[in-house]
Structures are given as structure tokens and as C-alpha cells.
Amino acid sequence: MKQNFQNAIIATVLSFVLLSLTIGGLIQVEGIETTVVARPWYVVIGCTIVFIIQLFRDQLVFVFKGFGNVLKTLVRAEQIAEHAIQLKGSDRFNPLFYLTVLICLSVYPFIVSDKLWIGMFIDIYIYILLALGLNIVVGYAGLLNLGYIAFYAVGAYTYGILNHFYDFSFWLALPLSGMTAALAGIILGFPVLRLRGDYLAIVTLGFGQVLVILLRNLGSITGGPDGIGSIDRPTMFGIEFSRRAKEGGVPFHEFFGLEYNSIIKDFFFYFLALALVIFTIYVISRLVKMPIGRSWEALREDETACKSLGINSTSVKLSAFAISSFFAGLAGCFFAAKQRHISPESFEFIESVIVLAIVVMGGMGSTIGIILAAIFVAVLKDYSQDLQEYRMLIFSLILIVMMIWRPRGLFPATRPFIKLQNRQKSQECGC
Amino acid sequence: MLELRNVNSGYGSIQALHDISFTINQGEIVTLIGANGAGKSTTLMTLCGDISIISGQIVFENEDISSLKPHEIMRKGIAISPEGRRVFPKLTVEENLMLGAYFTPEQEAAEMFEKVLELFPRLKERISQQGGTLSGGEQQMLAIGRALMAKPKLLLLDEPSLGLAPLIINLIFEVLADIRDQGTTVFLVEQNAHKALALADRGYVLENGRIVKEGRGKDLSSDPAVKEAYLGGH
Numbered sequence: 143m144k145q146n147f148q149n150a151i152i153a154t155v156l157s158f159v160l161l162s163l164t165i166g167g168l169i170q171v172e173g174i175e176t177t178v179v180a181r182p183w184y185v186v187i188g189c190t191i192v193f194i195i196q197l198f199r200d201q202l203v204f205v206f207k208g209f210g211n212v213l214k215t216l217v218r219a220e221q222i223a224e225h226a227i228q229l230k231g232s233d234r235f236n237p238l239f240y241l242t243v244l245i246c247l248s249v250y251p252f253i254v255s256d257k258l259w260i261g262m263f264i265d266i267y268i269y270i271l272l273a274l275g276l277n278i279v280v281g282y283a284g285l286l287n288l289g290y291i292a293f294y295a296v297g298a299y300t301y302g303i304l305n306h307f308y309d310f311s312f313w314l315a316l317p318l319s320g321m322t323a324a325l326a327g328i329i330l331g332f333p334v335l336r337l338r339g340d341y342l343a344i345v346t347l348g349f350g351q352v353l354v355i356l357l358r359n360l361g362s363i364t365g366g367p368d369g370i371g372s373i374d375r376p377t378m379f380g381i382e383f384s385r386r387a388k389e390g391g392v393p394f395h396e397f398f399g400l401e402y403n404s405i406i407k408d409f410f411f412y413f414l415a416l417a418l419v420i421f422t423i424y425v426i427s428r429l430v431k432m433p434i435g436r437s438w439e440a441l442r443e444d445e446t447a448c449k450s451l452g453i454n455s456t457s458v459k460l461s462a463f464a465i466s467s468f469f470a471g472l473a474g475c476f477f478a479a480k481q482r483h484i485s486p487e488s489f490e491f492i493e494s495v496i497v498l499a500i501v502v503m504g505g506m507g508s509t510i511g512i513i514l515a516a517i518f519v520a521v522l523k524d525y526s527q528d529l530q531e532y533r534m535l536i537f538s539l540i541l542i543v544m545m546i547w548r549p550r551g552l553f554p555a556t557r558p559f560i561k562l563q564n565r566q567k568s569q570e571c572g573c
Numbered sequence: 574m575l576e577l578r579n580v581n582s583g584y585g586s587i588q589a590l591h592d593i594s595f596t597i598n599q600g601e602i603v604t605l606i607g608a609n610g611a612g613k614s615t616t617l618m619t620l621c622g623d624i625s626i627i628s629g630q631i632v633f634e635n636e637d638i639s640s641l642k643p644h645e646i647m648r649k650g651i652a653i654s655p656e657g658r659r660v661f662p663k664l665t666v667e668e669n670l671m672l673g674a675y676f677t678p679e680q681e682a683a684e685m686f687e688k689v690l691e692l693f694p695r696l697k698e699r700i701s702q703q704g705g706t707l708s709g710g711e712q713q714m715l716a717i718g719r720a721l722m723a724k725p726k727l728l729l730l731d732e733p734s735l736g737l738a739p740l741i742i743n744l745i746f747e748v749l750a751d752i753r754d755q756g757t758t759v760f761l762v763e764q765n766a767h768k769a770l771a772l773a774d775r776g777y778v779l780e781n782g783r784i785v786k787e788g789r790g791k792d793l794s795s796d797p798a799v800k801e802a803y804l805g806g807h
Binding site for chain 2: 439454
């Protein structure tokens with residue numbers, strides 16, 4: 143105790159000096175005059191805190207240890223729960239489960255019937271689309287892509303430009319956006335194929351930056367910083383969702399004899415996004431069971447061994463890049479149709495980071511984990527709007543906690559592995 | 574079956590192989606022995622197209638494969654169990670094997686699968702275990718098995734005895750003889766000259782990127798110079 147008291151005195155004197163110089167005075171500039179306002183209370187409070195902490199160090203360590211033990215117990219309980227889930231095995235996510243989820247998601251917009259709440263879910267779906275796409279490159283093929291949002295931008299601008307200049311409809315532009323983004327993926331893929339790991343990450347990062355600068359400065363095509371506005375909304379079999387249809391068409395509410403309500407449009411976007419997500423999940427779940435999916439994983443594990451088996455690593459990498467970009471393109475096209483206005487701001491580097499964070503948090507290669515992480519991140523993003531720059535602080539904190547607590551993600555990927563014995567029946571493997 | 578004619582190759586401006594010529598005939602086990610840095614691995618990498626050759630010709634079944642890319646060569650009936658085994662650590666034994674059969678028709682792949690498990694009963698016990706959790710010897714068996722899944726006419730092996738216990742080495746070399754007897758030609762690159770020469774029908778000795786001796790396996794192992802250099806004077 144005496145030792146602690148001595149330490150506390152020394153620490154307090156030191157902090158007094160430091161605090162006086164740092165937070166003790168506030169420099170105020172008024173016109174040309176600069177005055178320093180003394181803030182003694184700040185120093186006093188700071189010194190007191192230091193003194194108390196130093197004096198009761200041992201007790202505090204004890205408290206922290208107790209806190210750590212509580213955390214440990216929680217982790218242990220969680221591990222036991224997980225073990226129980228694993229014991230249950232394959233019926234963890236059976237068709238009934240999927241059906242229930244699907245029904246819940248289908249009735250959700252009608253129950254809440256609120257633009258904001260529906261909008262939030264649409265945002266979540268866009269993030270799910272992006273994260274699932276990025277997961278192909280990062281999770282399966284093991285190629286770190288830090289400029290993924292660029293392909294999202296390519297998709298969005300493809301629809302924006304095609305609609306603005308050539309009057310393309312959403313449904314025609316949707317596959318085109320996907321394909322343009324895939325093409326962009328291949329174009330980027332070619333020069334970077336020989337790179338791995340960090341180097342690949344740097345090049346993709348650069349690509350993302352270059353594309354945003356391009357969008358900003360290519361004024362005549364992309365509208366520069368203002369972007370492209372009044373993009374057409376999608377129609378349902380040619381039926382529009384606006385109050386008045388253009389050129390003699392019949393808007394949705396008149397067609398079905400309903401009162402006009404702008405929320406109908408939100409319902410439509412909700413189900414469109416949901417359909418895109420289901421489509422993506424289906425396609426990806428098929429792809430990873432096909433030989434191409436296994437060659438992605440093999441590539442991630444050992445490129446040399448892949449070559450020794452006659453697998454062309456160039457085309458395998460390109461296919462991963464292209465397919466992953468394709469889904470970003472779809473998401474981008476949908477985003478453009480939903481916002482009706484796109485500008486370079488929406489495609490900043492931070493968006494790439496958020497999508498990557500979703501993939502890492504969800505567990506690389508794990509679809510269900512990524513969906514949960516996307517929900518979590520989108521909600522967090524929504525609710526932390528007021529915190530502004532502190533948002534990133536929270537993000538980093540969560541990522542750090544994740545790395546300690548669940549280094550392999552929320553739901554570590556359970557790989558679908560093939561069994562030769564059932565091959566004749568299931569025909570899941572076309573090798 | 575395979576013939577190298579005056580092959581020169583190397584890394585950048587450094588030439589590692591000088592005028593390498595050898596032939597491998599159908600149904601043989603041929604071994605290439607040499608000390609560290611003699612050019613054994615370079616020879617294999619050149620053969621597989623991973624290093625492009627400076628001059629010379631590599632002919633496999635009357636076809637010049639000197640300028641083909643690795644993945645093209647690997648689909649021509651040549652398979653390799655690479656140095657350091659390189660099994661896919663996160664994939665199961667079964668998946669590792671099935672990746673070996675990536676370009677094999679489904680029916681044949683199923684037959685080969687049974688055959689490989691027959692050759693290496695140990696793999697059968699470990700069938701749904703991840704590749705990375707196997708012991709060194711089992712990983713080597715897996716690497717050889719994976720190469721066999723492609724139904725190769727010629728099997729290349731890069732130092733299969735590396736880091737393995739003598740008992741396991743014996744076991745693997747016995748299987749290599751079986752593989753030869755079942756009709757696959759084997760080209761064995763080894764540092765363990767004693768074992769390799771005892772197994773091989775013919776052998777070549779590589780020194781500083783040149784082939785300095787060739788002959789029947791038994792003759793080489795009794796050759797005084799080879800004995801001196803590689804067999805530790807046994």
C-alpha cells in the first residue's frame with residue numbers, strides 16, 4: 143500500500159505537468175488576438191483520476207480479472223451451445239427452416255408497412271448481395287480484393303448511363319450491368335493474376351480509387367461529381383409504380399384498382415431485392431459444389447498443387463473475379479434503380495471495407511454467417527448515423543473483439559464435402 | 574515414352590541445366606539422383622513446363638511438349654507428386670483425391686479411387702480426415718494417390734522420401750513397384766540414392782546440372798564413384 147501511495151504521488155505529479163501543457167489551457171483565436179484560457183478543473187480532475195487509479199491498482203486488477211472471468215464463462219457457454227448445434231448435425235438448416243425464414247421475410251413488409259423499416263431491409267439485402275459476391279473471391283478463391291465496390295459502381299453506372307442516354311429499361315440493364323461488371327473483373331484480373339496476397343490487395347485498392355476518380359472527372363458521360371439523376375424505376379411487366387404513368391401506360395394502382403400509395407413501390411423494391419438475394423444464394427450454393435467451386439478452394443489452399451493437377455490457375459482466378467464482380471454488378475444496377483440518382487460518393491473506399499468486414503465477420507466462405515453479419519452491420523450503420531466518425535471506431539472495436547472471440551467468423555464455414563459413394567445418386571460432382 | 578534431347582534451362586540469366594538428355598521407356602522405373610543443388614527439381618520443373626527451356630526438346634509420346642504450359646502438360650497423361658507433397662490441408666482425403674481426378678471421366682475416376690485406396694489402405698482409414706491433419710507419410714501417400722487419380726501414363730515423383738521414417742519409405746517404395754507393375758511408368762527424382770537405385774530399372778546421376786552417369790539401377794549402386802559420392806561408401 144505504501145509502495146502504491148508513492149507511485150501514485152509520482153504519477154500524479156507527472157500527469158500534472160503533462161495535463162497542464164495539454165488540456166490545461168485552451169487557445170482561443172478572436173480576430174487577430176490569441177488568448178489562452180486556463181482550465182484548472184480539467185487538470186485537477188485528470189490528476190485525481192490518475193491518483194485514484196494508481197492508488198487502487200491491485201484492487202482494480204482484481205476487478206478486471208473478474209470481468210475477464212465472466213467473459214471467459216460466456217465464451218465457454220457459447221462453445222457448449224455450438225457443440226450442441228454441431229451434434230444435431232445436418233438438420234441445422236433444413237428445408238423447413240428455410241421455408242419459415244422465407245415466409246417471415248415475405249410477410250415482414252406488410253406487417254411493418256413502414257417505409258423506413260422496409261428501406262432498412264432493402265439496404266441489408268444489398269449488403270448481403272455484395273458480401274456474398276465478395277465471398278467468392280476472398281472466401282473461396284482466397285484472393286484479397288479491396289476494391290470490390292468498384293464493380294458495384296460499374297453495375298450502377300451501367301444502368302445509369304444506359305438509361306440516361308439510351309433509355310434502356312431496368313430489366314434489360316440488369317443482366318447487362320452484371321456482365322459489364324464481370325468484364326471489368328476480367329479486365330482487372332488479367333494484369334493482377336501473377337500477384338498474390340498483399341500485392342493483389344494493393345492493386346485492387348488502387349483500382350477502386352481510380353474508378354471513383356474516373357467517375358468524378360468523366361463529366362460528359364458520368365455527370366462528374368453530380369452523378370446521374372432521374373434514373374427510371376423498374377417496372378413490373380411494363381406496369382409502372384408512379385402516380386401517373388408516362389405515355390399512356392397504366393400505373394400499378396390503377397391497374398389493380400387500388401388507391402395510390404407510394405409504399406406499394408417500396409413493397410416492390412423489397413421483393414425485388416429479396417428475389418435477387420435468393421437467386422444469388424442459389425447460384426453460389428450450386429457453384430461451390432461444382433468442380434469450379436472446388437478448384438477455387440484448391441487454388442486458395444495451394445496454387446502449385448493446383449497446377450500439378452492440370453488446373454489452369456489463370457482461368458480459375460479469372461472465373462472467380464468475373465463471377466464475384468457479376469453479383470456486384472447486379473447489386474449496383476438495383477441500387478441505381480432504387481436511388482434513382484447515383485454519384486461517386488456512394489462508391490468510396492469505405493464501402494469496400496464495410497463489405498469486406500461483413501465477409502470477415504460472417505466467416506469466410508460461410509453463407510449463413512455472412513447473411514447474419516450483413517444484417518448486423520447494416521443495422522449498426524443505420525443506428526450509428528449520429529455517431530459520425532466514431533462509427534469507424536465502433537467498427538474496429540467489433541472487428542478486434544471478433545478476432546479474439548471468434549477468429550473464424552460468426553458461423554465458420556462448414557464446407558460441403560463430396561462423397562464418392564453417393565455420387566451416382568446425387569450427381570453433384572461433374573468431374 | 575518420354576525423351577529429353579539436349580535440354581538447357583535455368584532461371585533468368587542463370588543456366589541450371591546443361592545439355593540434359595535422357596529417355597524413359599514404357600513400364601520402367603527410372604530414377605534421377607543427385608546431391609542438393611544438382612538440378613533435380615529444376616529438371617522436373619522444366620519437364621512440367623514451369624520453367625521455359627532455353628534450347629532442346631522434350632518429347633512425350635512422339636509429341637513435342639517443350640513449349641506447353643504446366644496445366645496443358647498435366648492433362649497429357651503425365652502426373653506429378655510434387656516436392657513437399659503439397660496436399661490441400663483443409664480438404665478431406667477424399668476431396669484431395671477427387672481433385673486429382675479433375676479431368677478424368679467420372680467412371681474411370683471411381684475405379685481409380687478404389688484402386689488408390691487398395692494401394693494405400695491407410696488412406697481408406699483417413700478418408701474423411703482433413704489433409705493437413707495427416708502424418709508426413711500419409712500425406713506422401715495422399716500426394717501419390719492424388720497424382721494417380723488422373724490415370725497417368727507417366728508418374729513423376731519429386732523426393733517422395735523427404736523427411737519420412739525409413740519404415741514408411743520402404744512401404745512407399747514397395748507401392749511404387751506395384752504401380753509400375755500395374756502399367757504406369759514411374760520417373761523418380763530422389764536424394765535417397767540407395768533406396769532409389771535399388772528400386773529403379775535404370776538411373777541417371779545428375780551433377781552440377783549435367784548428367785554424368787547412367788546405367789541399370791544395380792550397376793549404378795555398385796559403381797565405385799557413385800558409391801563414394803552418394804551412398805556414403807557402403
